[in-house]
Every structure is written in C-alpha cells, then in structure tokens.
Amino acid sequence: MKKLIIIKYGEMTTKKDNIGLFLRTLKDNITQALVKEEVNIIYDTGRMFLYCNQNNFDKVVEKLQCIFGIHEIIIGYELDDHNQKRIEDALKVMIQNITFNTFKVETKRSNKNYPLKSPEISKRLGGLVLKEKTGTSVDVHHPEVTIHVEIRLEKAYLYIEKRKGLGGYPVGTLGKGLLMLSGGIDSPVAGYLTMKRGVKIEAIYFESPPHTSQEAKNKVQSLAKILKKYQNTCVLHIVNFTEIQESIYKNIPHEYLITIMRRMMYRISERIAKQRKCKIIVNGESIGQVASQTLTSMNAINQVVQIPVIRPLACFDKLEIIKLAEKIGTYQTSILPYEDCCTIFVPEHPIINPEIKKCEEFEKCFPYEELIKEAIEQHEIVHIEKEESIYNDLL
Numbered sequence: 001m002k003k004l005i006i007i008k009y010g011e012m013t014t015k016k017d018n019i020g021l022f023l024r025t026l027k028d029n030i031t032q033a034l035v036k037e038e039v040n041i042i043y044d045t046g047r048m049f050l051y052c053n054q055n056n057f058d059k060v061v062e063k064l065q066c067i068f069g070i071h072e073i074i075i076g077y078e079l080d081d082h083n084q085k086r087i088e089d090a091l092k093v094m095i096q097n098i099t100f101n102t103f104k105v106e107t108k109r110s111n112k113n114y115p116l117k118s119p120e121i122s123k124r125l126g127g128l129v130l131k132e133k134t135g136t137s138v139d140v141h142h143p144e145v146t147i148h149v150e151i152r153l154e155k156a157y158l159y160i161e162k163r164k165g166l167g168g169y170p171v172g173t174l175g176k177g178l179l180m181l182s183g184g185i186d187s188p189v190a191g192y193l194t195m196k197r198g199v200k201i202e203a204i205y206f207e208s209p210p211h212t213s214q215e216a217k218n219k220v221q222s223l224a225k226i227l228k229k230y231q232n233t234c235v236l237h238i239v240n241f242t243e244i245q246e247s248i249y250k251n252i253p254h255e256y257l258i259t260i261m262r263r264m265m266y267r268i269s270e271r272i273a274k275q276r277k278c279k280i281i282v283n284g285e286s287i288g289q290v291a292s293q294t295l296t297s298m299n300a301i302n303q304v305v306q307i308p309v310i311r312p313l314a315c316f317d318k319l320e321i322i323k324l325a326e327k328i329g330t331y332q333t334s335i336l337p338y339e340d341c342c343t344i345f346v347p348e349h350p351i352i353n354p355e356i357k358k359c360e361e362f363e364k365c366f367p368y369e370e371l372i373k374e375a376i377e378q379h380e381i382v383h384i385e386k387e388e389s390i391y392n393d394l395l
C-alpha cells in the first residue's frame with residue numbers, strides 16, 4: 001500500500017467542454033509550486049493523485065493549501081487491488097496511531113462489480129475497528145473520526161485526514177488582470193479574491209518619491225510577495241507618479257485633487273494593462289468608504305477608461321475585509337505605518353459629488369498626456385522572485 005495525497009476539485013467540476021484546460025492548469029500550478037518536492041501527479045476528471053517522498057507530506061500539504069482550484073486535500077492510502085484482506089490490513093495500519101472514542105466508516109463503490117455493497121463493506125470494516133480499538137463505538141451522526149473507503153475500478157483508497165482547500169478556479173484559467181496595489185488593507189484582498197476566480201494578477205503601484213518613502217515601496221513589494229504565493233509568480237509595475245501628482249497639486253482646486261489623481265491612475269493602469277494583455281483592472285474600492293468611492297465619484301473616475309474595472313470589495317464592509325486580510329496573511333504588512341501617495345495629498349474637504357465637466361476643464365490646466373506617456377515609458381518592472389523562505393514565514 002502507498003501513502004499519497006488525493007485532491008478533490010473545486011467549482012471547476014461544473015465545467016463540461018473545457019474541464020481539460022482547468023485540470024491541466026491546476027496540474028501545472030501544483031507542479032510549479034512543488035518543483036522542489038519531487039511530486040508525481042496523475043489525474044482524471046474526478047481526482048488528482050500526488051505521490052511524493054514520505055518525509056515531505058506536511059510541506060506539500062501546506063503549499064497545496066495556497067492553490068486555487070482545490071476543494072479538499074486528503075492524505076490517504078492507495079491499494080493496487082480490492083483484496084479484502086489487504087483493505088483490512090491497510091485499515092489496521094491507518095488507525096494504529098490515532099486515538100478516538102467514536103467513529104463511522106463511509107464507503108463509496110464506483111466499481112459496481114465489486115461483490116459487496118457499500119453498507120456491507122462499512123459494516124465489516126466497522127466491526128474490525130471495534131475489535132482493534134477497544135472502548136470505541138460507532139456514531140453515525142457526529143463521529144470524531146470518519147474512515148473513508150473508496151472502491152474504484154482497479155484500486156482502493158482509504159483515508160481519514162481531510163483538509164479544506166481554497167476552492168475557486170486554478171489561477172490562469174480566466175486570463176490576466178492588473179491589480180492597483182497600494183500599501184493599504186483593501187487592495188491585496190481584492191487581488192486575492194480575483195485570483196480565486198482564476199485570474200492571474202499583475203500589480204501596479206504608484207509612488208511619489210520623495211513624498212513617499214522607500215519603506216512604503218518595500219511594503220508594497222512585500223504585499224506582492226505574499227500574493228505571489230497564491231499564483232507562483234508575480235510581476236509588479238512601479239510607476240513614478242511624482243510629477244503628475246505635483247502638477248495636480250499646483251493646478252487643480254484642492255477639493256478635486258483626489259478625483260483627478262485617480263483619473264490619472266486609471267488612465268495609466270489601462271494603458272499598462274493593454275501592454276501586458278490584462279483584460280481588466282482590479283482595485284480595492286468599496287462603495288462609500290471614502291469621498292472618492294461614492295457612486296458619483298466612481299462614475300467621474302471610471303469615465304476616463306474603457307477597460308472593465310472589477311471591484312471585488314465593492315459591497316464588503318471594512319471588518320469583513322480585515323478578517324480576510326488576516327486570513328490571507330496581508331494584514332500585518334498592510335498596517336505598517338508608511339504613507340502612500342494618496343494619504344499625503346489628501347485635501348481637507350475632498351468633493352463627494354465631482355462633476356465630469358469640471359474634471360475635464362481642470363485637466364486642461366496641465367500637459368497630463370505627456371506626463372502619462374513619460375511615466376509609462378520609464379516605469380520599473382519587478383519580477384517578484386520565488387523565495388522558499390516566504391512560505392515558511394507566512395504559513
């Protein structure tokens with residue numbers, strides 16, 4: 001008998017014609033994440049089977065828990081045939097080192113030629129457990145331990161341990177998006193939710209040195225590194241926004257500073273998205289959170305781009321967002337106290353109902369097209385490297 005990891009798929013099992021693409025992508029993503037672990041992967045439309053070095057199980061499972069498209073991770077045993085005696089021996093080994101008071105055996109039999117029916121198999125194996133583990137009893141409703149037995153066409157599987165996967169679609173199956181990544185709490189969470197839907201993320205960060213610090217930039221890079229562990233690699237675009245921001249500050253009535261600044265960010269993001277073949281912009285806006293996120297503001301800002309802007313957090317409240325940020329491991333980094341360019345140039349009374357006509361009028365006051373072109377041409381592209389240590393630090 002072989003110890004192995006069995007993966008049950010997430011939502012993609014509902015795909016019919018292109019299930020092959022989803023499964024191949026999931027396999028590729030797993031292979032890339034586990035490149036150092038020497039894992040052999042076999043799959044069909046029902047399950048993925050991972051054979052790895054016996055000493056690596058914990059590390060492999062930890063990494064699998066960061067991969068979208070996985071519904072459940074099961075550590076179990078595989079038998080090359082259905083011989084009852086061998087199933088019983090395997091069961092004995094499996095329960096040897098675990099203690100429990102109540103249990104149940106659940107059997108699935110996809111091989112309909114097998115001589116015993118599922119309830120009979122469960123009953124026999126249950127009897128064996130009662131004999132091996134004195135003092136235990138069967139509880140079919142709330143057992144401490146459920147022993148699963150699957151009789152497939154040629155092989156049989158036994159398992160107890162199950163861990164929840166992240167669900168969603170494998171990253172890359174739905175194309176690419178450009179995430180506006182600031183140093184705040186919201187945007188990394190927006191990125192995570194988008195990756196969960198199978199979209200690979202590249203990130204864009206606007207910095208305004210010397211008004212924003214190197215620490216603020218490092219913080220965004222750290223956030224990109226954390227997000228990278230959910231998609232193996234991550235490209236970060238860093239755009240120097242200083243000249244644009246200073247021109248806005250000099251030429252635009254201060255109540256419109258943020259509105260115009262965000263229109264510039266959107267314009268630049270759209271162009272870089274197109275260059276990089278990203279089909280959407282993603283950001284961490286949430287309705288009503290600040291003046292630039294009223295419905296009127298969102299309209300005035302969105303008006304300068306054609307590309308769809310996805311706002312996964314549009315209807316989340318801040319506490320829900322914080323909870324998710326904690327879960328995905330970005331919260332502690334996001335609350336580090338370095339200012340980003342938005343917070344430095346915030347006027348005392350930003351407008352909550354900006355008029356599009358006025359935005360267009362004000363923007364005539366400075367040569368923003370030239371400045372945008374220059375910022376795009378000179379922007380820095382960082383390939384966030386694969387660092388083994390990040391898994392250890394963050395999990």
Ligand code: ATP
Binds near residue numbers: 206341
């Ligand atoms: P907070 O958690 O404090 O709200 P935030 O990052 O959401 O931080 P907002 O001012 O609410 O900050 O900005 C709304 C969205 O605009 C962000 O979620 C992010 O997607 C984008 N954004 C803001 N500032 C930047 C920046 N400097 N670079 C890239 N994107 C930015």
Ligand code: MG
Binds near residue numbers: 184186284285286289
């Ligand atoms: Mg926000």
